[in-house]
Amino acid sequence: MTQTFSRIDQLSQFTGRSVTVRGWVSHLRSSGKVAFIVMRDGSGLLQCVLVKKQMPEEDWARFAALTLEASIAVTGEVRGDDRAPGGYELGVSALEIVGASPLDYPIQPKEHGVDFLLDNRHLWLRSPKQVAIARVRHEVEQAIHDFFYDRGFVHVDTPILTAAIGERSGLFQTEYFDEGTAYLAQTGQLYGEAAAAAFGRIYTFGPTFRAEKSKTRRHLTEFWMIEPEMAWYDEAMNEELQEQFVSYLVERCLTRRAAELKELARDVSKLATVKPPFPRIPYTEAVEILRKKGSAIKWGDDLGAEDEALLVADYDRPVFVCNYPKDTKAFYMKENPADPRTVLCADLLAHEGYGEMIGGSQREDDHDKLVARIKHEGLPLDAYDWYLDLRKYGTFVHAGFGLGLERTVAWICGVPHIRECIAFPRMMHRVRP
RNA sequence: UCCCGAGUAGCUCAGGGGUAGAGCAGGCGACUGUUAAUCGCCGGGUCGGGGGUUCAAAUCCCUCCUCGGGAGCCA
Numbered sequence: 001m002t003q004t005f006s007r008i009d010q011l012s013q014f015t016g017r018s019v020t021v022r023g024w025v026s027h028l029r030s031s032g033k034v035a036f037i038v039m040r041d042g043s044g045l046l047q048c049v050l051v052k053k054q055m056p057e058e059d060w061a062r063f064a065a066l067t068l069e070a071s072i073a074v075t076g077e078v079r080g081d082d083r084a085p086g087g088y089e090l091g092v093s094a095l096e097i098v099g100a101s102p103l104d105y106p107i108q109p110k111e112h113g114v115d116f117l118l119d120n121r122h123l124w125l126r127s128p129k130q131v132a133i134a135r136v137r138h139e140v141e142q143a144i145h146d147f148f149y150d151r152g153f154v155h156v157d158t159p160i161l162t163a164a165i166g167e168r169s170g171l172f173q174t175e176y177f178d179e180g181t182a183y184l185a186q187t188g189q190l191y192g193e194a195a196a197a198a199f200g201r202i203y204t205f206g207p208t209f210r211a212e213k214s215k216t217r218r219h220l221t222e223f224w225m226i227e228p229e230m231a232w233y234d235e236a237m238n239e240e241l242q243e244q245f246v247s248y249l250v251e252r253c254l255t256r257r258a259a260e261l262k263e264l265a266r267d268v269s270k271l272a273t274v275k276p277p278f279p280r281i282p283y284t285e286a287v288e289i290l291r292k293k294g295s296a297i298k299w300g301d302d303l304g305a306e307d308e309a310l311l312v313a314d315y316d317r318p319v320f321v322c323n324y325p326k327d328t329k330a331f332y333m334k335e336n337p338a339d340p341r342t343v344l345c346a347d348l349l350a351h352e353g354y355g356e357m358i359g360g361s362q363r364e365d366d367h368d369k370l371v372a373r374i375k376h377e378g379l380p381l382d383a384y385d386w387y388l389d390l391r392k393y394g395t396f397v398h399a400g401f402g403l404g405l406e407r408t409v410a411w412i413c414g415v416p417h418i419r420e421c422i423a424f425p426r427m428m429h430r431v432r433p
Numbered sequence: 434u435c436c437c438g439a440g441u442a443g444c445u446c447a448g449g450g451g452u453a454g455a456g457c458a459g460g461c462g463a464c465u466g467u468u469a470a471u472c473g474c475c476g477g478g479u480c481g482g483g484g485g486u487u488c489a490a491a492u493c494c495c496u497c498c499u500c501g502g503g504a505g506c507c508a
Contacts, residue, residue, distance in 0.1 A: 031471085032464040051465070083466065103459065104443070109469040110457055111445050115500065170506075186507095212506050213434080225508055305504075347508095356508065404508025418508095429500075 008044035011078050011088050020075040021046060021090065022098065024126070025068055027109060035063050037092075038085070039072065040126070047084040048074050050092045059095045068108070069126070071099040114417075121424060122433045132260035133420055136253055137409045143252040144205065144226055147245055153228065154199040157206060158188030163383065170211030172221075184209035189400060190332075190387050192229035193363060196398055197390060203228040213428050216305075217417040218355050220406060222426035229400035235334075235344040235362040238399035239320055242348055242358055243276040245403075246318060250274045253412050266414040270352060273316040280320040283342065286311055302328045309353045318357065322346040331373040333361040344399075354411040360401025367391035 006019040023041030030036070033052040038045055052060050066072070076090040083089075106120045107127065117124045124130055148155065161174070161182045176182035188204035195202045204227045211221065228245075230238070250271050253261065261268055281289070286307075290297050293310050297303070303311070303321065312319050323342040326335065333343035345361035364370045370391055374381055409421040419425040424433060 027467095027469075029467045029470055030464090031467060034465040034467075036467050036470090038468080047468080049466075053465095081466090083468080085468075105458095106444080108444065108458055113445070113501090116444070208508080210507070214506065215501085216503070216505090219507075223508065227508095302506095359508065402508060407508055 005073075008039075008041050008046045008086075010043070011046070011090075014078045015080060015088070016078065018075060018077050018093065019090075020073055022073045023071070025066060025070050025072060025101070026126075028066060028068065030063070037063070037066065037072070037074070037095075039074065045085050045128075046088070046090060047081075047086075048076065048090040048092050048095075050095065054091070055093055055095070059092075062095050062097055065100075066095075066097065067101045067103055068105045069123075070097055070101040072097055118419070118425070118430060119433075125423060128263055130420065132263040133409065133413050133415060134423065135260045136257050136264075136413050137405070137421060139253050139257045140249055140405065140409055140412065141205075143249050144203075146252075147248050148201075148203050148228065151201065153201040153203050154195070156192065156195040156199070156202045156204055158185065158191035158195075158204045160185050160207065160209075170213075172209050172211045186210050187225070187227065187402065189227050189229065189402065192227050192400060193387070193390055193398065196229040196231045196400070197394070197396065200232075201228070201230045215428060217419075218407060220418060220422065220425055220427060223418075223422070224405040225402050226405060227400060227402045229398060231396050231398045233362075233399040234397055235322070235346065235360075235399055238360055238362060238401060239278075239280065239322070239346055240276075242320075242346075242360060242401055242403075243278045243318075246278075246348065246357070246408075247275050249408065250412060261413070264413050264415070266412075270316075270414075271412065274318065278318050278320055278348070279315055280322055280346070281311065282322055283324045284339075286321050300325050300327065305355060308349050308355055312349050312351050312353065315351050318351055319349050320346040321349060329361070331377045331379065332363050332370070334364045335369065348401075350407070350411045352411070352414075354407065356404075357407050357411065358401050358403045360399065362397070362399040365391060365395045365397055367395065 006014060006021050008021060008023070011019065021039070021041060023039040025037055026040045026045065027038035035050040037048040037050065039048060050060065050063055073096040074090060074092055075094040076092040078088055079091060080087060081089045107117070107123050145155070161176065162185045163179070163182060171186060172184040173181050186208050188206060192202055192204050206224065207222055208225045209222050212219070228241070230241070233241070254268060254271055284299065286303070287297055287299050290307050290310060295307050295310060297307055311321065322345065323336055323339065324345055325341055326343050329343050329345055333345050336342040336344050343361060347356050348358035349355060350357045364373065367388060370388065371381065374384055406418040406421040410418045413421065415421060419427060
């Protein structure tokens with residue numbers, strides 16, 4: 001005889017019928033001859049009601065042995081009840097303990113400190129808020145693939161072990177056979193540019209690594225980044241794509257992950273306004289605005305975190321800050337013909353103070369200017385021979401950007417720290433679990 | 434690397450010279466509709482490490498360690 005099992009999110013179809021559900025205990029309550037189990041199976045929460053005289057004695061006795069996070073199989077009749085979370089509950093006729101859980105389960109239904117929770121991240125993942133964040137993240141990832149698939153982009157996977165150095169920030173190193181030192185990739189962009197010449201429009205989506213000793217709520221040492229690269233796009237087209245893209249991601253979460261955003265107590269009115277066009281503030285203008293607001297920033301300085309927050313405070317959607325000074329930005333960005341002190345680039349700053357979500361630019365497509373920039377930065381020219389070939393053999397106007405997945409998820413969820421937006425965060429003081 | 438802050442029960446924290454505290458969790462008991470149930474009783478400690486001041490230090494001083502937040506770097 002084959003026993004069939006039901007998933008909690010399907011139970012409304014089985015009202016009045018007896019089903020068996022398997023999952024884990026998340027809450028226990030008893031008041032003498034009536035007892036309640038709230039269980040979780042990954043698809044939802046289910047309240048199970050046990051009445052002593054309505055079930056076999058040995059099954060009733062098992063309740064006394066039940067503990068938080070034990071795995072169980074519960075059989076009973078599905079019925080609607082307003083007192084039950086989710087509107088449906090199970091009138092239990094049989095209870096089986098599949099896997100016991102000792103009494104020292106670390107995460108109790110109460111307040112805990114973040115450090116303690118991160119030490120127990122493998123168990124913390126089971127908590128409702130964490131489940132909601134993970135589902136929003138999944139929705140964003142799926143939406144990213146859908147958005148680009150629908151626009152004819154090809155998804156290209158770029159290497160994690162690399163010899164070339166993309167930018168100047170910290171790199172993780174490892175020995176690589178007889179080839180010397182290899183680095184963990186901190187961007188797939190240079191490879192993306194090569195692929196753009198093969199497919200026209202591509203995007204990469206993978207982990208990137210930064211060996212910076214960052215200690216802020218916006219930084220991880222390992223994070224996921226999506227990097228589109230488009231042939232024949234200039235910076236204006238690049239920014240239009242970005243605002244459509246970000247708006248689409250938000251829209252998808254608002255329509256399909258409303259329950260999760262509610263669980264997270266996210267003020268969705270702050271997201272409903274996220275629609276194109278986004279404001280565009282040239283860097284030079286941004287400096288003037290900031291100085292009027294009391295910042296000590298001078299032309300040529302990069303924007304500090306406080307400056308970014310000041311600048312974005314007046315808007316109800318993300319803001320582009322464009323055309324930064326050349327010296328504050330990476331070597332591959334194209335010089336601005338209208339003002340050669342600056343480059344054709346834009347950072348997209350999330351509103352509500354979540355900071356830089358996207359960094360993008362038009363790429364330098366002039367071979368000789370690119371060589372000059374690499375030399376000027378003091379970077380090893382021979383490491384970039386293949387990258388320079390892209391300008392040697394049929395150079396082309398192109399642009400692209402990088403979007404930080406965890407920052408985007410944190411912003412959409414309204415979660416203050418991005419470490420909760422990845423299953424197992426990697427930070428300066430944390431490589432386990 | 435710099436600037437703040439914190440380390441006390443399994444967890445979250447209070448106590449700031451004179452017998453080590455609370456809530457939750459745990460144990461026992463009561464309760465037929467609970468929502469982080471409630472009520473009664475019980476057990477639970479190297480006060481981060483080391484040194485110093487003092488009759489007396491969790492408390493004051495010095496030092497080290499660990500962690501968190503912010504800055505910088507950037508997504």
